[in-house]
Amino acid sequence: MAARPGPLTEWPWERLGNFKYVVMAPVVVHGIHKVMNKGWGDIDLAFALILPSLLLRMIHNQIWISLSRYQTARSKHRIVDRGIEFEQVDRERGWDDQIIFNGLLFYVSYLTMPSVRWLPPWRTDGAVMIALLHAGPVEFLYYWFHRALHHHFLYSRYHSHHHSSIVTEPITSVIHPFAEHMVYYFLFAIPMLSTLYMGNGSVIAIVLYIAYIDFMNNMGHCNFELVPKWMFQVFPPLKYLMYTPSFHSLHHTQFRTNYSLFMPFYDYIYNTMDKSSDELYETSLKGTKETPDLVHLTHMTNLQSAYHLRIGIASIASKPYDNSWYMWTLWPLAWLSMVLAWVYWSSAFVVDRINLKKTKMQTWAIPRYNFQYGLNWERESINDLIEKAILDADARGVKVLSLGLLNQAKQLNGGGELFRQKYPKLRVRLVDGSGLATAVVLKSIPQDAKQVFLHAGPSKIACATALALRGRGVQVIMNPKEYDMLKSQITESKSSYFKHANNHMPQIWLVDNIDDKEQRMAPKGAIFIPISQFPIKKTRKDCTYLSTPAMKIPETMQNIHACENWLPRRVMSAWRIAGILHALEGWTMHECGDAMMDAEKAWSAAIRHGFLPLTKA
Numbered sequence: 001m002a003a004r005p006g007p008l009t010e011w012p013w014e015r016l017g018n019f020k021y022v023v024m025a026p027v028v029v030h031g032i033h034k035v036m037n038k039g040w041g042d043i044d045l046a047f048a049l050i051l052p053s054l055l056l057r058m059i060h061n062q063i064w065i066s067l068s069r070y071q072t073a074r075s076k077h078r079i080v081d082r083g084i085e086f087e088q089v090d091r092e093r094g095w096d097d098q099i100i101f102n103g104l105l106f107y108v109s110y111l112t113m114p115s116v117r118w119l120p121p122w123r124t125d126g127a128v129m130i131a132l133l134h135a136g137p138v139e140f141l142y143y144w145f146h147r148a149l150h151h152h153f154l155y156s157r158y159h160s161h162h163h164s165s166i167v168t169e170p171i172t173s174v175i176h177p178f179a180e181h182m183v184y185y186f187l188f189a190i191p192m193l194s195t196l197y198m199g200n201g202s203v204i205a206i207v208l209y210i211a212y213i214d215f216m217n218n219m220g221h222c223n224f225e226l227v228p229k230w231m232f233q234v235f236p237p238l239k240y241l242m243y244t245p246s247f248h249s250l251h252h253t254q255f256r257t258n259y260s261l262f263m264p265f266y267d268y269i270y271n272t273m274d275k276s277s278d279e280l281y282e283t284s285l286k287g288t289k290e291t292p293d294l295v296h297l298t299h300m301t302n303l304q305s306a307y308h309l310r311i312g313i314a315s316i317a318s319k320p321y322d323n324s325w326y327m328w329t330l331w332p333l334a335w336l337s338m339v340l341a342w343v344y345w346s347s348a349f350v351v352d353r354i355n356l357k358k359t360k361m362q363t364w365a366i367p368r369y370n371f372q373y374g375l376n377w378e379r380e381s382i383n384d385l386i387e388k389a390i391l392d393a394d395a396r397g398v399k400v401l402s403l404g405l406l407n408q409a410k411q412l413n414g415g416g417e418l419f420r421q422k423y424p425k426l427r428v429r430l431v432d433g434s435g436l437a438t439a440v441v442l443k444s445i446p447q448d449a450k451q452v453f454l455h456a457g458p459s460k461i462a463c464a465t466a467l468a469l470r471g472r473g474v475q476v477i478m479n480p481k482e483y484d485m486l487k488s489q490i491t492e493s494k495s496s497y498f499k500h501a502n503n504h505m506p507q508i509w510l511v512d513n514i515d516d517k518e519q520r521m522a523p524k525g526a527i528f529i530p531i532s533q534f535p536i537k538k539t540r541k542d543c544t545y546l547s548t549p550a551m552k553i554p555e556t557m558q559n560i561h562a563c564e565n566w567l568p569r570r571v572m573s574a575w576r577i578a579g580i581l582h583a584l585e586g587w588t589m590h591e592c593g594d595a596m597m598d599a600e601k602a603w604s605a606a607i608r609h610g611f612l613p614l615t616k617a
Helices: 013-040 050-074 086-091 097-113 114-118 125-148 153-164 170-174 178-197 203-220 229-234 246-252 265-267 276-287 304-310 331-344 378-398 418-420 434-444 460-473 481-489 574-585 599-608
Strands: 294-299 350-357 359-366 400-403 429-431 449-456 475-477 497-502 508-511 528-529 550-552 571-573
Touching: 013 050, 013 097, 050 097, 050 170, 050 571, 086 508, 086 528, 097 114, 125 153, 125 178, 125 434, 153 178, 170 203, 170 276, 178 203, 203 246, 246 276, 294 378, 294 574, 304 331, 359 574, 378 400, 378 418, 429 574, 434 460, 434 528, 434 574, 434 599, 449 460, 460 475, 497 599, 550 574, 571 574, 574 599
Parallel strands: 294 359, 294 400, 400 429, 449 475, 449 508, 475 497, 508 528
Antiparallel strands: 350 359, 550 571
């Protein structure tokens, strides 16, 4: 929102929220009516392309969003090296409003201008006329309108909303108040309406003109330099006819320079070009290679989780992951992406980058899903992907690599021990985070608890938690199966502190996987505390479910604008934080296999570096 919002700031359908696409219903109804009364033959090209063109625009923008986030995470050609926060993601959530507006304008034009209904597919002279009119009147009028928007009166009421994003993303380009967009569409309509008036308009020329506007808008705000230098060397006048991402980025950092729409020649004419434009272009194009101190190696969970990654759909990634109904509408695309990743993707890819103090971190993802980790015949290939990521991190000088989710599964690679033994001279430290995860579980248990029920397999965390509770004098109760598995991992003298489950069940349940039937065995008011990286299904309304082991992150941690799986905003899993602590503290031990960091030591380090507990015991 602008500093002092003026008239027509809000979009007319803003109060409809996620149901705003209902305003396109007249187009759909009109199309159905045409087909039912006169058949498909009555659908002319101009009308038929209204809805498909809007869908293509959305796909076009989404490709730019994912490409930009991927490239800026890798950091090679990043222009502005600052972070994006949730506030910006929320502010830019309505990037599709202008697409809806465009669709409505097309529909109104179709209804009110009979000539539109007989537009030919293509006219070369009309396309040339559109190009000339854009380079002339549109660019000229936009330049002066843009300068006017930077006057205090209009800036505070309208344009400051756009400039709230100093670090731009492709969709930043269309984040303006409704009144601004009305003016922009008036300007962009000049070439299109002129060709209609002159009788040389065509459907494809108009669609391509809108695609050109989208392309240049997205490119100018993508925050990484991609325009090759040879283009300007082959055709020097191009410097005045096409801006670069670094050229427009200066407008968002300096504010009073580089006002042009897409063609910088008006900035040259009126002496408003930033003097550092060429230097920034050269620097950004050359790029700087950055080696992270820490890599967190994760993977996708279910099919829809690909959209929840930071490089996926921004609005979905900014919220804790859940199986919302609208996610299932993307199922065919999710299935296709899974198959393509399975067949063609042969290495981990960069998901995001974050900074804490001077420590630089990246998240890499193995292109595999939960169900694939459970396939025996996939284990070798998954381990090969993990091994490749570890060796890549080691070769690049990464100090710590933390294994997230199933990448540290005992049945897969012994919690990372497979790689430590295979490569005894590894410089990168492998961390499974079990020490801090144990500490978070222990801190989640009320101090006055006398009994807990342990429903878990013989994991490092289950054993360490049980033994720590024994040291506090807490009685650990479990079913015979869990009792037998855990008993084999502790001395006989200690086993007397662990009791079989009986009819009296404690209020505190420590679980790693539990079905609906087993949850019904818990007494009313029971507290379920997960000890694994995956949340349990909530089936009891009369019980309390705590989060998987996690902590709130420090305010000084930058570039956090996506949620980690199902966790709330600015919350990280204990396993991921453990890797961060290894990097911050300079710990040299591997925490994988049977090796485990002292839980209290890990907890103290986390608190000292500003991480906070989610719950108080």
